[in-house]
Amino acid sequence: MTSIGLDHVVMRYDGTQAAVDDVSLEIEEGEFFVLVGPSGCGKSTLLRLLAGLERPSSGTVRMDGSDVTELTPRLRDVAMVFQNYAIYPHMTVGGNLGYGLKVRGVPKREAAARVREVADLLGLGDLLKRRPTTLSGGQLQRVAMGRAIARRPRAYLMDEPLSNLDAKLRVSMRAELEQLHRRLGVTTVYVTHDQVEAMTLGSRAAVLRAGELQQVAAPQELYARPANAFVAAFIGSPPMNFALATAREDGLDLAGFDLRLPAEHRPPVAAGERVLVGIRPEELRAPQAAGKDACALRVTCAVRQNLGADQLLFFPVPQLPYEAAVIARATFAEDRPAGPAVGSGERLLCARVPADVSVEPGDTVDLAVRPGALHYFAPDGGARLPSA
Amino acid sequence: MKRPGAVPWLFVVPAAALTLLILLVPSLVGAAYAFTDWDGLTSPSWVGLANFTEFFDDGSHVVGQTLILAGLYVVGVNAAGLGLALGLAHTLRTRHVLRALFLVPAVVSPLVVAYIWTFILDVDGPLNEILEAVGLGSSAQPWLGQRNTALAAVAIVMVWQFAGYHMLIYLAGLQGVQRELLEAAEVDGAGPWRRFADITLPLLRPALVIGTVLSTISAFLLFDQVMALTGGGPSGGTDTLGTYVYEQTFVNGRYGYGSAVALLLVGGVCLAALVQMRLLRGRRS
Numbered sequence: 215m216t217s218i219g220l221d222h223v224v225m226r227y228d229g230t231q232a233a234v235d236d237v238s239l240e241i242e243e244g245e246f247f248v249l250v251g252p253s254g255c256g257k258s259t260l261l262r263l264l265a266g267l268e269r270p271s272s273g274t275v276r277m278d279g280s281d282v283t284e285l286t287p288r289l290r291d292v293a294m295v296f297q298n299y300a301i302y303p304h305m306t307v308g309g310n311l312g313y314g315l316k317v318r319g320v321p322k323r324e325a326a327a328r329v330r331e332v333a334d335l336l337g338l339g340d341l342l343k344r345r346p347t348t349l350s351g352g353q354l355q356r357v358a359m360g361r362a363i364a365r366r367p368r369a370y371l372m373d374e375p376l377s378n379l380d381a382k383l384r385v386s387m388r389a390e391l392e393q394l395h396r397r398l399g400v401t402t403v404y405v406t407h408d409q410v411e412a413m414t415l416g417s418r419a420a421v422l423r424a425g426e427l428q429q430v431a432a433p434q435e436l437y438a439r440p441a442n443a444f445v446a447a448f449i450g451s452p453p454m455n456f457a458l459a460t461a462r463e464d465g466l467d468l469a470g471f472d473l474r475l476p477a478e479h480r481p482p483v484a485a486g487e488r489v490l491v492g493i494r495p496e497e498l499r500a501p502q503a504a505g506k507d508a509c510a511l512r513v514t515c516a517v518r519q520n521l522g523a524d525q526l527l528f529f530p531v532p533q534l535p536y537e538a539a540v541i542a543r544a545t546f547a548e549d550r551p552a553g554p555a556v557g558s559g560e561r562l563l564c565a566r567v568p569a570d571v572s573v574e575p576g577d578t579v580d581l582a583v584r585p586g587a588l589h590y591f592a593p594d595g596g597a598r599l600p601s602a
Numbered sequence: 603m604k605r606p607g608a609v610p611w612l613f614v615v616p617a618a619a620l621t622l623l624i625l626l627v628p629s630l631v632g633a634a635y636a637f638t639d640w641d642g643l644t645s646p647s648w649v650g651l652a653n654f655t656e657f658f659d660d661g662s663h664v665v666g667q668t669l670i671l672a673g674l675y676v677v678g679v680n681a682a683g684l685g686l687a688l689g690l691a692h693t694l695r696t697r698h699v700l701r702a703l704f705l706v707p708a709v710v711s712p713l714v715v716a717y718i719w720t721f722i723l724d725v726d727g728p729l730n731e732i733l734e735a736v737g738l739g740s741s742a743q744p745w746l747g748q749r750n751t752a753l754a755a756v757a758i759v760m761v762w763q764f765a766g767y768h769m770l771i772y773l774a775g776l777q778g779v780q781r782e783l784l785e786a787a788e789v790d791g792a793g794p795w796r797r798f799a800d801i802t803l804p805l806l807r808p809a810l811v812i813g814t815v816l817s818t819i820s821a822f823l824l825f826d827q828v829m830a831l832t833g834g835g836p837s838g839g840t841d842t843l844g845t846y847v848y849e850q851t852f853v854n855g856r857y858g859y860g861s862a863v864a865l866l867l868v869g870g871v872c873l874a875a876l877v878q879m880r881l882l883r884g885r886r887s
């Protein structure tokens with residue numbers, strides 16, 4: 215088992231903007247560590263730095279406490295699942311799975327047994343003799359995964375290894391991965407842009423944005439206490455609602471709603487100042503489900519989306535002239551806009567309520583939010599503000 | 603799959619007809635002379651296989667020389683081309699300029715190249731002068747004037763001229779070797795040599811087939827360079843099938859005999875190309 219460390223690692227391709235910007239991290243022995251962030255934030259680059267495929271522009275990479283920054287991938291002895299598979303096209307599936315074993319001199323009998331075992335685990339048993347050109351995308355991805363799993367390296371580095379599987383297979387592969395990790399206990403760094411995977415898989419996750427580390431914490435902590443508005447917007451689905459509010463002596467003025475809050479849940483800013491408020495859609499509930507000190511909001515439903523067990527209700531609230539820009543700056547994540555805006559001066563917020571609450575577009579709905587469920591962020595920069 | 607219908611024939615027929623008319627028919631007519639003693643003046647008379655038996659008795663040294671030259675050239679030009687391509691595929695910043703530079707000799711007329719090299723390799727030429735200047739005067743020699751160095755010299759000149767051309771073939775082939783495959787092999791534990799042997803080389807197989815077949819054909823048909831460098835000398839020591847056919851046919855006026863040798867040459871080239879394609883293509887995926 216191997217621990218991995220990064221100290222002030224910066225990676226600049228051709229002197230352009232840093233793809234990884236001053237990242238320091240400690241990944242413990244045997245940990246299942248998830249790297250998550252939007253497209254282009256530097257996840258693959260970070261993984262390549264760990265594998266030794268890139269040399270950092272500055273900073274050091276450690277494995278088990280010793281500096282491996284200058285070591286080639288071969289000497290680091292890690293296994294990697296590449297984002298676009300990198301399957302050897304001229305070898306059979308079996309040849310691909312066994313290549314790392316062959317190169318590293320594992321005896322033939324043992325190698326064959328391990329290839330067999332991995333193939334059965336990943337449902338590739340019938341494909342061992344096939345050529346990669348005859349496989350589907352999902353099958354290729356499983357071969358890529360199998361090639362790594364067949365080895366017993368110091369660490370697994372996986373770059374979005376499940377992204378091309380159908381939903382059902384993905385769920386079962388996730389379970390297989392967890393079991394495998396429990397059984398082998400090999401340190402694993404797992405890259406994904408899927409926040410469901412980030413929530414379910416790892417013991418800890420790191421959120422990246424434009425090459426910079428935003429927060430490293432257990433998934434539940436990321437969800438419950440996001441370090442800033444970006445993490446808050448990125449973790450959770452549908453994403454957190456944001457609105458610019460004005461603090462008052464006894465609570466908040468939030469987009470025209472008058473929220474009276476007990477002292478311990480008031481925003482930590484002086485009355486009259488602005489604060490960015492975040493509310494998760496699942497915290498906007500029917501009044502009877504929200505508890506007795508909840509704040510009531512009466513809204514008009516504009517759009518309804520049924521998810522089966524739950525439904526999403528979108529409702530417009532008035533918006534300050536510069537609100538969209540403030541929220542975008544604080545939560546900017548290319549593939550997850552902070553919330554759809556309708557017309558000028560209004561934005562849509564989202565509530566997630568049980569499907570049995572009967573609502574039609576145009577209906578007036580009573581919602582409520584627990585004072586403890588309000589997240590406060592600085593309007594400039596989006597850093598988390600602990601409630602007063 | 604949909605059946606192609608008549609359209610492909612529209613494209614094939616004109617080209618096929620032209621080939622048949624101006625290439626195949628005259629060739630076949632010419633081939634008939636191989637069985638005669640035609641000297642270009644008197645009317646030919648049938649001699650059966652006499653031309654062929656004569657060639658097997660007298661011409662075998664030419665076959666040997668052609669094979670040696672072809673062997674040296676095919677191995678040399680493909681190794682050089684592959685080496686240049688590997689060197690200029692990614693890393694060097696000046697690679698685009700260098701690629702163009704290495705290609706220049708291939709677009710110069712073989713005759714011009716040959717005259718440049720006859721000058722360089724002359725007994726009193728720059729090569730020997732340099733050897734003397736650095737104190738290796740004892741290894742200075744008439745490079746083109748003795749059989750064994752002359753054959754090697756012709757091969758080297760040919761390799762020098764066409765290495766750039768083969769570099770192009772291998773550069774195109776290397777486009778199919780994605781960098782990530784090499785990276786995956788590196789992470790899997792393969793060193794540089796292993797990566798080349800296990801990943802690069804197998805993926806270059808189509809390019810290797812093309813490079814080998816093309817260079818074999820041109821080595822077998824080799825004519826201008828030998829003619830310009832050595833004229834087949836010294837005393838026939840660098841004669842190849844190409845120059846031999848020319849001498850016998852047009853210098854000695856033995857049209858029948860020349861046709862017979864040329865016919866064997868065409869057969870040999872076809873056979874060699876077929877065998878190579880078979881060997882190198884391997885299983886088709």
Ligand SMILES: Nc1ncnc2c1ncn2[C@@H]1O[C@H](COP(=O)(O)OP(=O)(O)OP(=O)(O)O)[C@@H](O)[C@H]1O
Pocket residue numbers: 227228233251252253254255256257258259260297407
């Ligand atoms: N070889 C390269 N040369 C130059 N820039 C690069 C190179 N590879 C990546 N980049 C840049 O570095 C940044 C991070 O890229 P990276 O591939 O690490 O993102 P990612 O988080 O893996 O994204 P995705 O989720 O889309 O895979 C991007 O802005 C990208 O354009």
Ligand SMILES: [Mg+2]
Pocket residue numbers: 257258259297373
């Ligand atoms: Mg990536």
